Amino acid sequence: MSIDKRVGKNIKKYRLAYKMTLEELAKQIHKSKSTISKYEKGLISLDMATLEEISQVLKVAPSQLLAAEEDEFHAEELEGEFFDRQYMYSYDGRSKRILRSIIERYILSDSGQMRIQLFYDVKDVQNPGDCKALYAGMSRKYEFIENYTLQNQNNPTEQVLICCINSLSLTNRKLGMLTGLSYKTMLPVAIKVMIASSVLKEDNELIEGLKLTKEDIKISKKYNLFTIDQFME
Known part of the structure; x- marks a missing residue:
């Protein structure tokens, strides 16, 4: 899975867990609904500032939005990984x-x-x-x-x-x-x-x-x- 799709999947996971709509997340980070949808589908990449902004709205660490699935994870176990x-x-x-x-x-x-x-x-x-x-x-x-x-x-x-x-x-x-x-x-x-x-x-x-x-x-x-x-x- 590409990093864009991985981040998008994690954004959607936490957004749904907070019962938050695409429109609500878009409004909080001053983006369009279409842009958030593309982030979640992995169609466009996030810059670090937007990643940080979304992590604050979703109350998770940026590393959790970057986290790989268990079967993808092969890196050294670092703090927050x-x-x-x-x-x-x-x-x-x-x-x-x-x-x-x-x-x-x-x-x-x-x-x-x-x-x-x-x-x-x-x-x-x-x-x-x-x-x-x-x-x-x-x-x-x-x-x-x-x-x-x-x-x-x-x-x-x-x-x-x-x-x-x-x-x-x-x-x-x-x-x-x-x-x-x-x-x-x-x-x-x-x-x-x-x-x-x-x-x-x-x-x-x-x-x-x-x-x-x-x-x-x-x-x-x-x-x-x-x-x-x-x-x-």
Whole structure:
């Protein structure tokens, strides 16, 4: 993929995540709708000043607009560079469906911290910008544990914490808990999640692994706290 198409794809991804129209973005950077459309299609190149201006409007670092997809990325891992993409799954008992989300991680330094973008509840993993909510924040990894601290970019009062632990039997998956305010009800919630390094098959087996188990509920009642006790085998 050429750099123009790559940048254009990233602009569209973040624009959609902010529920922003072509006209709205064009107005904010004093360009025409047609010009923004051409940027997103990779038909014309951006100068550095325009790239910086768009990154400020979309509240991302310029490096994130330049970021390559995972299968394109072969460069040395530099500060702020795209590192990898993870796939987060949860089960919504109200709508009886699996919620799929995408986590993009960007290297900051050798401190163990990463910059995070969470595209929550996407319709298609190939189009993460078409999501219900966009979160940004940081993650830190401690051996087999990783914590994510994130803030809703459209509603700063909504912040979430994801704590997860690597499965001992499934090395490409991490089971964890997302806690914070529901973007639907704005009430405190805790959600069981699974984070994988690749796209998972959305079948009954995955649904059962995402649902709260009888043991989860039993422990919650016994100790008056919500915790997750088992991995999906």
